[in-house]
C-alpha cells in the first residue's frame with residue numbers, strides 16, 4: 001500500500017510517499033516559502049529530481065503542485081490520487097487528549113483545533129495540512145500522529161509542576177514533551193538492536209531543537225522538554241533551563257514584555273545567543289581555531305547533556321545504553337566525545353575510533369568493555385509515521 005506522510009509547517013510542507021510494509025521511499029520533497037512570491041518546490045524520486053520556483057500563495061496550492069508532480073508523465077509515480085490509501089499527518093501537540101495515533105474525523109479535527117492555544121505556532125499549520133489533504137485525497141484514510149503521544153506514559157509525579165493544582169486540572173498546564181515521534185522510533189530501534197525490550201535507555205535528540213528522554217520498558221518515563229519547547233538542553237536558538245528569576249529581572253530591569261522575553265529566550269538565545277551562530281558546524285570550526293567563546297558554548301552545551309544523563313540514570317535506576325540521534329547527534333563526533341568524557345561512573349566508555357566513523361547506519365561507538373553502550377541511531381520521523389499508519393490499517 002502507498003502511504004503519504006505530510007509534515008505541514010507554517011510556511012512549508014515536507015512530504016514522503018512510502019510503499020509499505022516494504023518501507024520504500026517512492027518520492028519525497030519539500031514545499032517552502034508558502035505565502036511568498038518566490039516559493040520553492042523540491043521533489044525527488046529514485047530517478048528524478050525536480051526543483052520549481054513559483055508563487056505559492058497557500059498550503060492548498062503547494063500540495064496540489066506536489067500531487068501534479070506525483071502524477072506527471074515526466075516524473076510521476078502514481079496515475080491516480082486514489083492509489084494513495086493513507087495519509088499520515090504529523091501533529092505537534094496532542095495535549096492530554098491524544099494518547100495514541102488516531103484516524104482523523106471531524107471530532108479529531110475539532111479537538112486538534114481546541115489545542116491551538118497550547119501550540120500556537122505548530123498546531124494551526126498542522127491543521128491546515130489535514131484540511132487541504134482531505135480535500136485533495138477524499139478517499140484516503142487520514143491518520144494523525146502526535147509528537148506528544150509517546151510521552152503520555154510519563155507519570156504524574158514527573159509531569160506535574162509544583163504550582164497550585166488548579167492550573168493543571170483546569171488549565172492543562174503540565175509537562176507534555178515533544179519530539180516524541182523521533183524518540184519513539186529511535187528507542188524502538190535501540191531495543192531491537194540490543195534484543196532487550198526492558199532496556200533502560202536515554203535517548204538524546206540533538207537537532208536545532210534538542211531533547212532527552214528516559215525510556216524504560218519501551219516507554220517514555222521522563223523527558224526534558226516540557227509545557228513548551230524551551231526546557232532542558234541548550235539548543236540552536238533556545239536557552240533551555242534557566243532560573244526563572246532571570247525572567248522577572250529582565251522584565252523589571254529592562255521593562256521587557258512577556259513576548260519580548262519569550263523571543264529573547266527562544267529565538268535569540270542558546271548557541272546563537274552565546275556565539276552569534278546557531279549552526280553547530282560553524283561553532284565547532286571556530287572552537288577548533290581557538291575561539292574561546294565557541295569553546296565555552298560547546299562546554300556549556302555538553303555539560304547540560306551530562307547533567308540530564310545523571311538525572312535520568314537516577315530515575316531509571318540503571319542504564320543499558322545512551323543513544324545519540326538527529327542532525328548533531330548523528331554527525332558531531334565532538335559533541336558525542338565531550339558528552340561521554342569522564343562518565344566512567346555511569347559505565348560509559350567511548351571508543352574514539354568508532355566515534356570518528358561517519359555512517360548513516362545504526363552503530364555502537366562504545367568500547368567492548370563499556371558497561372553502558374553508546375549508540376548512534378539515525379532518526380526517521382516520516383518512516384515512524386508511515387509505520388504507525390500501516391499498523392493502523394492492520395487493526
Ligand code: ADP
Nearest residue numbers: 206207208209278279280281326327328331332
Ligand atoms: P531539525 O531539528 O531542524 O530537524 P536537524 O536534526 O537537521 O535539525 O539538525 C540540525 C543541526 O545539526 C544543526 O545545528 C547542524 O549544524 C547540525 N549538523 C548537521 N551536520 C553536522 C555535522 N556534520 N557536524 C556537526 N553538526 C552537524
